[in-house]
Every structure is written in structure tokens, then in C-alpha cells.
Amino acid sequence: MFQNTINELGELALGSRLKRLSDYIYREGKEFYQLNEINFEPRWFPVFYLLAKGGTLSVVEIADRIGVSHAAVSQTTKELVKYQLVVSLDHKTDKRKRELRLSDQGRELLMKMEPLWNDIAAALNNMIRQHTHHLMAAIQEVENAFDSYGFVDRVSKIKNERLQREVKIIDYKPEYDSYFKNLNIEWLEKYFHVEEYDKKVLNNPLEHIINKGGDILFAEFEGEIVGTCALLKYNDDDYELTKMAVTGKVQGKQVGKKLGLSIIERARQMKAKKLVLESNKILIPALTLYERLGFKYAYKDFSTSAYQRANVYMEMAL
Amino acid sequence: MFQNTINELGELALGSRLKRLSDYIYREGKEFYQLNEINFEPRWFPVFYLLAKGGTLSVVEIADRIGVSHAAVSQTTKELVKYQLVVSLDHKTDKRKRELRLSDQGRELLMKMEPLWNDIAAALNNMIRQHTHHLMAAIQEVENAFDSYGFVDRVSKIKNERLQREVKIIDYKPEYDSYFKNLNIEWLEKYFHVEEYDKKVLNNPLEHIINKGGDILFAEFEGEIVGTCALLKYNDDDYELTKMAVTGKVQGKQVGKKLGLSIIERARQMKAKKLVLESNKILIPALTLYERLGFKYAYKDFSTSAYQRANVYMEMAL
DNA sequence: ATAATTTATGTAAGTACTTACCTATATTTA
DNA sequence: TAAATATAGGTAAGTACTTACATAAATTAT
Structure with a gap:
């Protein structure tokens, strides 16, 4: 599945490789939920998890916390409301805002999913821990690096140095x-x-x-x-x-x-x-x-x- | 950009995080090409690179080598042919197959892009090398691990062990x-x-x-x-x-x-x-x-x- | 030699995001 | 207080893949 010449391209195909791995995890995650007869989409996870822990949140608050666009959260919550896992109430004073929180059905599903989440985390952690290069730590470092000095800036700097030479x-x-x-x-x-x-x-x-x-x-x-x-x-x-x-x-x-x-x-x-x-x-x-x-x-x-x-x-x- | 509570979810949000990082690299890659006035989409890269190095290849050959579905390659090559960077010829004997290779225009673009690719690889390599956890190596290890023992199997095993306990x-x-x-x-x-x-x-x-x-x-x-x-x-x-x-x-x-x-x-x-x-x-x-x-x-x-x-x-x- | 299977490829629709653009409120400034 | 700006959220279309299904051609089995 993952063994092929794209690996030889090294850093150049980093984006494609991250996507490939991400797609794989989403697919397998979905299959695991189905296997356990749980009606839950992996893409719901970050929003659902945040609401499970964080009580009541607005669309933009969620978007900021999980680092995606508010549009993505808007779409996800629409689905979660449709499947009655989340309830959406108008904010008392601010008419622009919505207050999102888990429904009773959502809480019930949460109870069923939590042990499975622990299993997923444990399995991945087991696997990653055994390796000499820690994937989670490596991602964290790369994210931090890009936060302080973006991709385009880094590459442009290298390019300009080359042109100087x-x-x-x-x-x-x-x-x-x-x-x-x-x-x-x-x-x-x-x-x-x-x-x-x-x-x-x-x-x-x-x-x-x-x-x-x-x-x-x-x-x-x-x-x-x-x-x-x-x-x-x-x-x-x-x-x-x-x-x-x-x-x-x-x-x-x-x-x-x-x-x-x-x-x-x-x-x-x-x-x-x-x-x-x-x-x-x-x-x-x-x-x-x-x-x-x-x-x-x-x-x-x-x-x-x-x-x-x-x-x-x-x-x-x- | 990357600093938020999704990081606290650890392995659980691995898929989302890989996607977020992948999306970022695609976006920035596109911007870098535009900055250098090169008409090239990051998604074309794996196919284009393979044709640049590998001469003449068919759709399925490319798909196998870069580890994506043939449908993805079919769509990508369609675009590459449309932009006249790749020429597609019918196979001499096997009427099902197509023979894909870079056009003269493609070769010309390749000449312009190669130094930029080196810059990208150098910038990413520079960054990754400095960290204690090597992202490329970590991805390789995780890919290998999933190849020998899939995600669902690993998680199911952990789950069953838990149920035993x-x-x-x-x-x-x-x-x-x-x-x-x-x-x-x-x-x-x-x-x-x-x-x-x-x-x-x-x-x-x-x-x-x-x-x-x-x-x-x-x-x-x-x-x-x-x-x-x-x-x-x-x-x-x-x-x-x-x-x-x-x-x-x-x-x-x-x-x-x-x-x-x-x-x-x-x-x-x-x-x-x-x-x-x-x-x-x-x-x-x-x-x-x-x-x-x-x-x-x-x-x-x-x-x-x-x-x-x-x-x-x-x-x-x- | 015919039937069954495999291989090569294409198309449509789905997924999990994005950007671009829109409206409706709320807040700040002049 | 009106005008300018910021914030909250929605929708449409795009992206880079996927799966599912389709056809046509080649290969293998009977």
C-alpha cells in the first residue's frame, strides 16, 4: 500500500504523502466505527470531542480551537445537528452567534465511543512509541517551525541564497x-x-x-x-x-x-x-x-x- | 495557525492533523509556484516527476508507483494533457493502454522547475534535520507499520485485549x-x-x-x-x-x-x-x-x- | 473456440477540507 | 448618531483524493 517510488521523492512529495496517510486513517477509522456498529464519521471527531469536553461553544470558537476554517465547522455542525447528536441554540444576547452543545443522544453516543477512542489512542501510541522517530512529536515540531517561519518564506530564502551563489x-x-x-x-x-x-x-x-x-x-x-x-x-x-x-x-x-x-x-x-x-x-x-x-x-x-x-x-x- | 487544542487530542486527531499539514503544504507550494511565475499545480507533481524521470509510463504504472488510485492518475493526466505538458499516445499492441510522456513544453517547464524543486527539498530538509524527531523517517516507519499490520487490526486487537480485562x-x-x-x-x-x-x-x-x-x-x-x-x-x-x-x-x-x-x-x-x-x-x-x-x-x-x-x-x- | 476472468482506463459521485463571497449583527470611530 | 469596520455564520464552488461502477480489450480456463 505505502511501498512505492513516491517515498524516494523524499521531502518533495511530503504533501502527497501526508494526504495519503491521512486518507488511510480516515478510511480505517470509519471502518472501525462501522465494525463496532457506531454511526459516527471520523471527520466529526474534532468538533464532537471539543463539545464533549468543552460544554457550549460557538462555530468560530470551535474553528479556532481545532485550527480549521469556520466554514468547515459550519458544515460539520450542520450534519451533527441533522443526526441529532448536537443541539444548536441561539445566543441569548448576540443574535449572530449560535450555542452548540451535545444533545442527550450525543452524550449517549459519547459513552459508547469513549472506550473505543481509548483503544484507538492506545493502538496508535503503542505503534508510534516503538519507533525511533516519534511521528506525533515530529508533526508538532514541523507545525511549530511553520508557525514561526512559513513554508514559502523558508523556500524563498533558500532560493535567494542559491541565486546569490x-x-x-x-x-x-x-x-x-x-x-x-x-x-x-x-x-x-x-x-x-x-x-x-x-x-x-x-x-x-x-x-x-x-x-x-x-x-x-x-x-x-x-x-x-x-x-x-x-x-x-x-x-x-x-x-x-x-x-x-x-x-x-x-x-x-x-x-x-x-x-x-x-x-x-x-x-x-x-x-x-x-x-x-x-x-x-x-x-x-x-x-x-x-x-x-x-x-x-x-x-x-x-x-x-x-x-x-x-x-x-x-x-x-x- | 497550528497552535490550538487539536494538538492536545494527540493520536486521536492524527488524521485531521496530517490533513491540515498536507493542505498547508499544497497551498504554500501553489503560492511558491505562482511567485515564480510557473503554471504548475502541486497535485501534478508526483505524476509529472515520474514521467520526467521514468520516460514513458501507463496510467496504472504511475498509480502503482505513487500509491494512489488509477482514477486519480487518470484525472491528473487529463489535466496535464489539457495543459499540453504531457502527450498521450495509444500503445502499439495493447489497445487498452496509453503511453504517457512529457511533451516538449513539459520538458521546458521541467528545466525551469528543477532548481525550484531543489530549493523546496533543501528548505524542508533543512527544517526537518534540525529537529529531534525526523518527520520523514517517522512517516516512513508508520507507513511500514501499517503495511505489515493495518490500523483496524491494531485497534481491534487493543479493544479485544481490553474486553478480556x-x-x-x-x-x-x-x-x-x-x-x-x-x-x-x-x-x-x-x-x-x-x-x-x-x-x-x-x-x-x-x-x-x-x-x-x-x-x-x-x-x-x-x-x-x-x-x-x-x-x-x-x-x-x-x-x-x-x-x-x-x-x-x-x-x-x-x-x-x-x-x-x-x-x-x-x-x-x-x-x-x-x-x-x-x-x-x-x-x-x-x-x-x-x-x-x-x-x-x-x-x-x-x-x-x-x-x-x-x-x-x-x-x-x- | 467459447466462456470466464483479469487488466486498463474512464466517469460520476462522495469526502474533508479550502477560498471566495454573501448577509446579518455588533462594535468602534469620527 | 451615522458611517466605517469587525465579527459570526452561511453557501457555492474548488481541490485532491477516494469508491463504485462502467466499458473495452487481453488473457486464461475449459
């Missing part, structure tokens, strides 16, 4: 110019050297890229700019992916991939038809990324290239 | 004559002595009580006769409560009270109008019981009494 792609702002320059110089100096054309672009990206109809994106992680990538406009159809740089400090965060996907998306938004790039054979990880992004190797006469280090040419149709 | 009132049978005699002689010899009239009645209760329109009841405890009480008929209206005797071996089981209540009930059934008894001032506990049962002290001329030991007379109207 995640790489965000953000738009170009002139104040990021120094990051654009330094991130690119970092890797250029590691593998090659900074060419004159690089210097020109890196020193004034606004003039050489943005104002020419291109764009620049940055990757932010934990409040710091950790990567960048630019889109250089050739003409309305053709753009170059260029100046992609990620600091060596972040590893395994897929920063390059996210920048690449974002810049391609940006190119599409700009109605680009074709995206090209130039690179170098020794930059194996970069070339692998370009392939994954959808770029294909193509031929080019590198004598016309803006970069001396270029010996690989790739393009992709958008 | 309880005093039962049973009707007269001639084979109980020796108990009737010995139980009465036991107490008569302790406080007084056995009178001639006692001997006559105790040696032949069938003739002197039953056949004269009276009755005798016995109390049984753990398979043994531990008490008795008789109803002697004077005339159609008047009866005497007599020969009440309880063995000293049973204490605190309310045997006398149960016998008394039963014999009064029996007298009512026989359309008696008045019940009388004779006793002795030194039998304080007995007199207290008679008062509790509703007998009132009255005057009598004891020179006409059948018993030498009688110096107290009581009666009650029925």
Missing part, C-alpha cells in the same frame, strides 16, 4: 569598462600578447562596440564581475562574437557557457543572421565550448584578419 | 449455581453466618428465584465468575435486590456497580415498579453503593424480615 548575466554599463579591459588582458597576456587592435577596443568599448551597434555582456558572481563577452556588428546580418574572457578564479560554474548562450540570444534579438568568431588552435577548451554553442568550423583567409593570433574561424547561422 | 455481566445458567452459592457463603461467613433461609435459596436458586419470576446475573472477569446478584419477585410491581456478592479477589473493577446497574436495568425490563433491599449498618461500602445506584433509606418493621441480620431497609422507584 549563481552566475548572473548583466548588461553593459560604462562603469564596467575596466573589467572588460582587465579580464581580456588577463588571458591575452597568458597565451599571446595584447595587439594594437585589442588595445584600441579594450580602452574604449563604448566607441568601438556599443556605438557601432554591438553589445557587451558581463557575468556576475557573488557581486563580482567574473567574465565578459562582446558582439561586434559587421552589418545588419553579420556579427562577430569577440572578447570573451572569464577570470581563472571561477571554475566549473559554466560562466563561459552562460555568457555564450546569452550573447547568442542577444544576437537573435538584434535580428542577426550570422555569427562568426576567430580563435586559435591552442585554445582547446574555448573551441570545445564554441562547438557546443553551435558554431561550425569554416575556411577563412587570415591575411585579412584583424588579429595576428587568429588561425581558426567559426560561424553559425541564427 | 473487563468485567462482563452474563445471564443465569444452572451450571453457575455453585458460584451463586459459594460467592454468597464467602461473604456471609465473613460478617454474619449462613441462615436457614439463605441455605434454602442458595441450594436451589432455580426453584426459589428463577421459577418464581425473578432473575440472577453473574459477573465474569478473565473467564471466571467473580460476582452475582439476584432479583426476587414479590409481585408484578415489587422486586427485591438480594444475594449480591463479589469475591474479594477483584478490587477496583466496579464489579458491584456493574452488577447493580445491570440488575436495575433487568428489573425495568421486567416492568417492575419498585425495587427494595435489606442490609446491615456495618456494611458501609455496600450501603454507599446502594445509595449511588439510587436507593433511598426507608422504614421497615424488621420483625417481619426473612433475615435475622437485616437492620437497614432501602427502596427505589423505577
